[in-house]
Amino acid sequence: MVFIERRTVLSGMLVQEAMRRRVIRVSRETTLSDCTNRMVKNKVAAVLVTSADDRPVGVVSKTDLIGAFYADLPVETAAADIMAAPPLFCFPDDSLESAIDLMHVRGVHRLYVGGAETEPIRTSSVCSTAIAERAGKVFQRGVASPKTKRIARGCASEM
């Protein structure tokens, strides 16, 4: 059977080679004003919202803040009121291409990386959690969609 394999310089790379190791976290009660401060100060596009027991429960991105601005919500609103939940995860030993595919399919710009020693959704330590945000933002639009891949396979079969 003839098939086409797409290869780029990303082929063979793992998530852990591209991810950021610093996660900016806020609590559910953090105000949108403080979220803005954290984003601007740390030059990130989103912050992870964690519960009182340090479980990741959601994400507040610049897009979410702009939505709040558009809706005339006060800047004292709590992060939990506008966060997107649940956060999406992958593992550090996942292939970078599969992580990018996941971001593409789910329409997000970042994945949080859960440590292999913990359940992804229960990741609690900063060391075991990181963001593949940069990779996602950089390469997201260059990834072939599943539909494109099916078409490519179809063409290959006809060869």
Add this chain to the structure above:
Amino acid sequence: MTTSVRACKTDNTLAEVIEDLTTHHCGAVLIRNPAGHAAGVISKTDLVIAYKHGEKTGTLAKIIMRHPVLSCSTNDFLSLALQQMLLKDVQRLFVFKDDPACMIGVLSLSDSARFRSGSCRACTSGRLIVGA
């Protein structure tokens, strides 16, 4: 570079700018003056900071836009454009062809990295491997 440039006018409100950014999934819009020339840029970061500082959605774009517009020519080397982005701590440069006031595209750090990585579509077609 991306060859379509999203633009608003200096008299548009921030609400209209937000609608444009959201509709077209972009990180920043060019702000043109009444003559149609590039007058400034509003990014998502600018909007978030405006929100924090208590601006209203009815505020005019010209109040919070950043200017001058950082740009490069279509004939500039990519390395120089990247250097300019890194030195000036911006995510994108607007690209002009002959007239620096008339932008014809946007070069972002993402565009550059995607091209360099070989994950852009043009490169992908050249890297297909047919196996059996």
